[in-house]
Amino acid sequence: MRLGFNFTLGDTYDMAQRLIAEGHIDYCEFLIDNFFCVDPDELAKAFDCPVGLHIMYSKFLEADRPTLVDFAARLRDYIDALNPIYVSDHILRFSHEGRAFFHLGEIDYSTEYESVRDRVVAWQDIVGHRIHFENYPSIMDGGREAPAFFERLMKETGAGVLFDASNAVCAHRNCGTPFEAWRNVIAEAQHFHVAGYRHSLVEPFISLDTHAEALAPDTLAFLRDFRSVFDKPGATMTYERDDRIEFDDIVADLKLLRDLFGQPEERRHDLALSA
Amino acid sequence: MILLSLPSRTDRDLYPALMSPELNAKYPTDHKAFVRIDVSLRMYWHTLFDICPELLELSGLDGMSIFRPFMAWAGEKKLAFDWSYYLWVYVWLRQSPFKDRLLADDKYLRSVMAASAARWAILDRGRDCGIVIGCADTRNLVIGWKCRSVRLGREIELIEPEEPLPAPPDIFGYFTLQTFELDVFPGWQSLAR
Numbered sequence: 302m303r304l305g306f307n308f309t310l311g312d313t314y315d316m317a318q319r320l321i322a323e324g325h326i327d328y329c330e331f332l333i334d335n336f337f338c339v340d341p342d343e344l345a346k347a348f349d350c351p352v353g354l355h356i357m358y359s360k361f362l363e364a365d366r367p368t369l370v371d372f373a374a375r376l377r378d379y380i381d382a383l384n385p386i387y388v389s390d391h392i393l394r395f396s397h398e399g400r401a402f403f404h405l406g407e408i409d410y411s412t413e414y415e416s417v418r419d420r421v422v423a424w425q426d427i428v429g430h431r432i433h434f435e436n437y438p439s440i441m442d443g444g445r446e447a448p449a450f451f452e453r454l455m456k457e458t459g460a461g462v463l464f465d466a467s468n469a470v471c472a473h474r475n476c477g478t479p480f481e482a483w484r485n486v487i488a489e490a491q492h493f494h495v496a497g498y499r500h501s502l503v504e505p506f507i508s509l510d511t512h513a514e515a516l517a518p519d520t521l522a523f524l525r526d527f528r529s530v531f532d533k534p535g536a537t538m539t540y541e542r543d544d545r546i547e548f549d550d551i552v553a554d555l556k557l558l559r560d561l562f563g564q565p566e567e568r569r570h571d572l573a574l575s576a
Numbered sequence: 577m578i579l580l581s582l583p584s585r586t587d588r589d590l591y592p593a594l595m596s597p598e599l600n601a602k603y604p605t606d607h608k609a610f611v612r613i614d615v616s617l618r619m620y621w622h623t624l625f626d627i628c629p630e631l632l633e634l635s636g637l638d639g640m641s642i643f644r645p646f647m648a649w650a651g652e653k654k655l656a657f658d659w660s661y662y663l664w665v666y667v668w669l670r671q672s673p674f675k676d677r678l679l680a681d682d683k684y685l686r687s688v689m690a691a692s693a694a695r696w697a698i699l700d701r702g703r704d705c706g707i708v709i710g711c712a713d714t715r716n717l718v719i720g721w722k723c724r725s726v727r728l729g730r731e732i733e734l735i736e737p738e739e740p741l742p743a744p745p746d747i748f749g750y751f752t753l754q755t756f757e758l759d760v761f762p763g764w765q766s767l768a769r
Contacts, residue, residue: 311728338705338722338756347726358701372701397591401657403619406594407587440612443586475608501611502618509615 302532302562303327304555305353305539307494307512309335314347316548321350325555327565328386330355330539337375341382352383353492353537355463356390356432361424362408362417363395373427380430386537387492389433389463390424392417407437410446414453421458433461433492438471438510439478447472448482455489462486465494466531466538470520471508480523487530495520495558496541513544516554524561532562584609595620596651597644620647620657627694628662628687634674642669653769659696660767662688663709663748670747685713690732693720697730704752710764711748715740724756 304325308317309332320326330353336344359372380388394406408417425432434454436447451462464487472478497514500506524531531538538558542551582602583589590609593599594616603610625632625639635642646668650657655664666688669678678684689709696707697720706721721731741761749764 310723310730311726314727334701335723336726337701338724339726343726358699371703375703394588394591396656397594398654399656400595400654402591402594402616403623403657404594404616406591409586409588411586413588439587440608440615441585441587441590443588501615503605503611503614505606505608505611507608507611507615 302558303537303565304558304562305330305537306551306555307332307355307539307541307543308348309543313546316546316551317348319548320551320555321348323552325552325559326350326540328352328537331379331383332357333376333379334358334372336379341378344379345382352385353539354379354383354385354388355539356388358395359390359424360395361390362392362420366423366427369424369427373424373429376428377430380428387433387461387463388428388430389435389461389492391437392421392434393437407439407441407444409443410450411443414450418454418457421454421460425458425460431459431461433463433490435463435465435494436468436472436486438465438468438475438498438508440471440475440507442476444472444476445478445482447478448486451486452489455486461492462490463492463494464490465496465510466524467494467496467498467517467520468510470517470523471498471510473523474508474519480527484527484530487527491533491536493531493536493538494541495524495538497554511544512541515550516557521557521561524558528561534566538562582609587612595647595657597647598651617647623661624665627691628665628684630683630687631665631669634669634677634684642672642674645672655769658768659699659707660692660748660750661695662691663767667747679713682714685711686716686718686734689718690720690734693718693732694730696720697722697732702752704754705756706753706758707750708753708758709748709750710741710744712743713747717741719753719758721756 305328306317306320306326307330317329328351329348333354334356469483496512497516498508499511499514540555590613593613600613621643632639646665649668693707693709706719709718717735719733723730744764746766748767751762
């Protein structure tokens with residue numbers, strides 16, 4: 302298992318460099334649409350390691366085709382320049398009736414499958430690259446339908462799943478989605494996310510994907526129990542931290558992941574060849 | 577746990593309530609749906625007051641005398657809650673009981689203009705590099721620049737032009753810049769709702 306760190310803005314550039322230099326991570330994941338005004342060649346030279354490209358705001362379920370074509374044209378420049386290990390995106394809602402959510406919304410897996418599938422097919426076609434779609438940290442009970450949805454989506458579209466392990470832990474805690482239900486998805490997936498979560502401020506407590514805390518014991522237990530399903534040649538796991546960014550805390554969590562998965566067998570630059 | 581008569585199986589069932597304190601009040605407080613909506617509403621609250629803490633001087637520490645009526649007004653107007661979120665808060669404050677205190681100190685205006693410029697630079701995925709925001713209440717301009725280097729973040733500038741631009745026809749106006757230079761004035765665009 303190769304370990305990576307999510308690089309979202311220049312503030313953490315020096316820290317990401319240090320994580321690479323000290324061998325705590327093997328690759329970097331760019332939140333790529335944050336960097337659409339940066340020259341692709343500058344990004345390609347930014348880190349001496351392979352990279353993944355994670356998309357935040359394509360809004361491919363909601364945006365019109367000309368907007369997506371323009372977004373994809375710019376994304377292609379970075380794909381061509383950076384030769385990423387993977388390209389990933391999100392299946393979620395950014396707005397309702399034209400009004401933006403500030404805490405993004407989960408889709409209804411049972412009623413929206415066909416429309417999402419068609420959008421996924423079209424979006425991959427526009428980008429011209431396989432895309433790995435991230436699962437949502439479900440809160441409401443409809444989240445129990447997510448594993449079957451993603452399994453079917455992979456089968457029918459050729460898309461991958463960027464499986465976020467801590468999102469699955471949140472879903473397990475919030476709506477009882479069994480870890481076992483994800484087994485086939487995890488087995489098929491090559492690229493993973495993991496991060497900390499916290500509880501809501503009011504009861505009945507729900508677990509929120511915050512990227513601001515240390516890895517929770519139940520997240521580590523989940524990874525340990527499914528270790529052989531997660532780990533495979535070419536697999537990557539990005540440790541996400543977007544708040545309370547302290548080098549020592551991040552390294553402590555990365556060491557836990559290294560202890561769990563062991564040192565990766567392939568050399569760092571072999572990753573690019575496994576895309 | 578109270579049985580809930582409102583649909584709440586999926587997140588989608590809650591979408592209209594995710595931005596409405598009024599609708600949240602219809603859900604029993606010990607139901608998961610209430611907490612999920614509360615999480616969403618707190619994001620709107622924190623997005624406003626964490627970035628513009630000066631506004632709490634007007635409202636009191638919990639911010640609710642601004643937040644609740646503004647969110648209700650925003651719901652009536654069907655505001656998009658895009659990058660201009662903070663500017664609309666100012667528009668609302670200008671016609672609220674807070675008006676006199678708001679206009680007595682321009683720090684509130686500077687704060688909301690900077691916050692909206694930053695939010696544009698964070699959220700906009702078009703090809704433009706920067707945004708210029710103007711206001712009828714000031715000759716100053718605020719510019720938000722997107723990230724232009726892997727080592728930098730977004731940048732916000734306050735500009736006091738020697739030759740002021742004409743005031744926007746509405747309270748606020750904006751225009752975008754296709755390069756990292758402020759070298760054009762194409763005219764003001766009005767805020768979209």
